[in-house]
Amino acid sequence: MPKVLVSDPIEQVGLDLLAQVAQVDVKVGLSEEELIKIIPEYDALMIRSGTKVTKAVIEAANQLKIIGRAGVGVDNVDVPAATRKGIMVVNSPEGNTIAAAEHTLAMMLSLARHIPDANAAVKAGQWDRKRFTGVEVYKKTLGIIGLGKIGSHVATVARAMGMKLLAYDPYLSTERAEQLGCRLVELDVLFAESDFITLHLPKTPETQHLINAKTIAKMKPTARIINCARGGIIDEAALVEALKTGKLAGAALDVFENEPLEAASPLRELGMEVVLTPHLGASTEEAQVNVAIDVAEQIRDVLLGLPARSAVNIPGLRPDVLEKLAPYMQLAETLGNLVGQLAGGRVESLEVRLQGELATNDSQPIVIAALKGLLSPALRERVNYVNAGLEAKERGIRVVETRDESQRDYAGSLTLIAKSPSETRSVSGALLAHSELRITSIDDFPISVAPTRYMLLTLHRDMPGIIGKIGTQLGSFNVNIASMQVGRKMVRGNAVMVISLDDPLPEGLLEEILKVPGIRDAYIVNL
Numbered sequence: 051m052p053k054v055l056v057s058d059p060i061e062q063v064g065l066d067l068l069a070q071v072a073q074v075d076v077k078v079g080l081s082e083e084e085l086i087k088i089i090p091e092y093d094a095l096m097i098r099s100g101t102k103v104t105k106a107v108i109e110a111a112n113q114l115k116i117i118g119r120a121g122v123g124v125d126n127v128d129v130p131a132a133t134r135k136g137i138m139v140v141n142s143p144e145g146n147t148i149a150a151a152e153h154t155l156a157m158m159l160s161l162a163r164h165i166p167d168a169n170a171a172v173k174a175g176q177w178d179r180k181r182f183t184g185v186e187v188y189k190k191t192l193g194i195i196g197l198g199k200i201g202s203h204v205a206t207v208a209r210a211m212g213m214k215l216l217a218y219d220p221y222l223s224t225e226r227a228e229q230l231g232c233r234l235v236e237l238d239v240l241f242a243e244s245d246f247i248t249l250h251l252p253k254t255p256e257t258q259h260l261i262n263a264k265t266i267a268k269m270k271p272t273a274r275i276i277n278c279a280r281g282g283i284i285d286e287a288a289l290v291e292a293l294k295t296g297k298l299a300g301a302a303l304d305v306f307e308n309e310p311l312e313a314a315s316p317l318r319e320l321g322m323e324v325v326l327t328p329h330l331g332a333s334t335e336e337a338q339v340n341v342a343i344d345v346a347e348q349i350r351d352v353l354l355g356l357p358a359r360s361a362v363n364i365p366g367l368r369p370d371v372l373e374k375l376a377p378y379m380q381l382a383e384t385l386g387n388l389v390g391q392l393a394g395g396r397v398e399s400l401e402v403r404l405q406g407e408l409a410t411n412d413s414q415p416i417v418i419a420a421l422k423g424l425l426s427p428a429l430r431e432r433v434n435y436v437n438a439g440l441e442a443k444e445r446g447i448r449v450v451e452t453r454d455e456s457q458r459d460y461a462g463s464l465t466l467i468a469k470s471p472s473e474t475r476s477v478s479g480a481l482l483a484h485s486e487l488r489i490t491s492i493d494d495f496p497i498s499v500a501p502t503r504y505m506l507l508t509l510h511r512d513m514p515g516i517i518g519k520i521g522t523q524l525g526s527f528n529v530n531i532a533s534m535q536v537g538r539k540m541v542r543g544n545a546v547m548v549i550s551l552d553d554p555l556p557e558g559l560l561e562e563i564l565k566v567p568g569i570r571d572a573y574i575v576n577l
């Protein structure tokens with residue numbers, strides 16, 4: 051019988067499901083060392099957010115086939131290390147949506163009406179009504195940053211409470227926002243006009259400290275902010291300072307830069323302008339049952355040799371199909387991610403052109419992988435091989451597929467053309483020997499570049515000295531170049547430059563590069 055280790059508290063219904071096919075050991079509160087010691091015995095690991103599945107744990111997991119995260123965020127799992135080891139990571143992208151949305155609304159009302167402090171005062175024997183006079187949410191403006199699953203439900207309920215809704219989500223169509231009764235605006239407008247601001251976006255390098263001293267200065271001093279998304283999207287030091295100096299009226303936080311919140315955190319010192327909960331967004335009986343069943347079923351299926359429905363890293367295809375298509379799917383996902391970043395988010399249509407041997411295969415997994423790549427800058431681990439098609443449809447992205455079975459320079463190649471309201475961007479790629487990925491053109495400029503984690507792309511005029519100037523700029527910011535290539539259609543015409551970097555591009559460098567004469571546009575791409 052296979053063995054499953056459950057290392058965080060999981061609802062019994064999930065454990066019962068697993069017990070039908072496996073020996074289930076529940077061992078909560080293990081240290082990393084203890085986990086490393088026992089993990090080689092196990093075929094599956096089931097966790098919530100408490101267990102840190104580090105690279106060292108994964109390296110020791112010689113028998114592990116699947117890691118199941120009973121919840122959405124897989125930020126506590128080293129997913130690239132699991133993928134390299136062929137371990138599937140699955141999650142439950144929707145099981146706790148309602149719980150997190152309702153917690154957000156509860157936090158907003160608690161903050162508006164000082165419920166936690168009033169409750170504590172009454173329990174302490176007091177009866178002070180004046181001190182706890184609150185504000186109404188009716189006819190107030192709620193600014194929602196991130197209008198995905200949770201943000202959408204918050205919008206629906208807040209609208210019913212008579213709130214005016216603004217939203218900022220760079221990856222969402224205006225139509226979808228309008229369906230939810232939200233006016234899609236730029237971030238600065240949302241900051242300036244909102245009475246309440248609520249965060250429902252993923253934490254990424256781009257969204258880290260999105261709320262900081264500078265952005266808080268753009269908000270009304272009467273504004274109140276709610277974060278039930280991820281700690282670190284708000285700069286806590288800046289928030290504390292703003293609350294102390296009256297630049298902001300209140301904050302309700304369920305998530306923190308460090309969890310558990312440090313005993314000495316200055317947030318704990320603040321008064322009723324702050325409401326704090328210990329990451330309870332998903333903690334309802336219903337959500338815990340949902341995520342436990344969702345993830346236990348997937349672990350059970352994988353142990354029985356069946357596909358999983360919410361694999362974050364490896365698609366749940368039959369092994370023989372997967373083996374053949376996997377390198378092309380990786381190519382499609384990389385190109386989707388690249389073209390999405392170039393098109394700048396609001397993609398309305400994606401054309402998938404399959405060439406050569408790719409055109410003769412089942413195209414569905416390739417199209418899905420391209421959509422997963424396209425949506426991953428916006429949705430991160432919430433988009434997977436199962437929901438990518440549906441997510442794209444809900445976001446109003448039309449998919450057009452074309453095939454050409456003739457072979458050109460490569461056995462099979464793929465082109466993705468993404469259209470946004472303002473522009474059309476295209477990228478092509480192919481596989482070399484040993485399934486090595488190559489980007490073979492960008493906006494029809496021929497190149498041959500291996501995709502890397504950090505890349506800088508420029509559109510520029512082909513002229514003497516321009517490459518040297520960009521190299522000097524990167525050097526002056528201490529950024530190391532791994533490789534560089536220029537693609538052009540004619541001498542001294544328009545060209546594209548693709549630079550692979552060893553380090554992420556520091557803040558401010560892109561602005562300097564855009565000032566170089568001859569540079570028409572420049573992009574940071576993280577693959």
Ligand SMILES: NC(=O)c1ccc[n+]([C@@H]2O[C@H](COP(=O)([O-])OP(=O)(O)OC[C@H]3O[C@@H](n4cnc5c(N)ncnc54)[C@H](O)[C@@H]3O)[C@@H](O)[C@H]2O)c1
Pocket residue numbers: 122123143146147150195196197198199200201218219220221222249250251252253256257278279280304305329330331332333427428429432
């Ligand atoms: N507190 C909790 O216990 C709890 C529970 C569940 C989820 N969460 C967190 O809530 C957040 C939202 O979850 P969800 O299920 O709604 O996710 P989702 O993927 O459905 O929605 C996220 C939305 O954010 C948008 N987005 C991405 N980058 C953005 C940016 N830079 N600016 C504005 N919008 C951006 C995306 O387009 C998407 O619409 C996540 O951070 C998730 O980890 C917390």
Ligand SMILES: O=C(O)CC[C@@H](O)C(=O)O
Pocket residue numbers: 098099120121122123124146329331332333
């Ligand atoms: O309580 C949990 O397991 C964390 C919930 C939430 O942050 C998630 O990512 O699903």
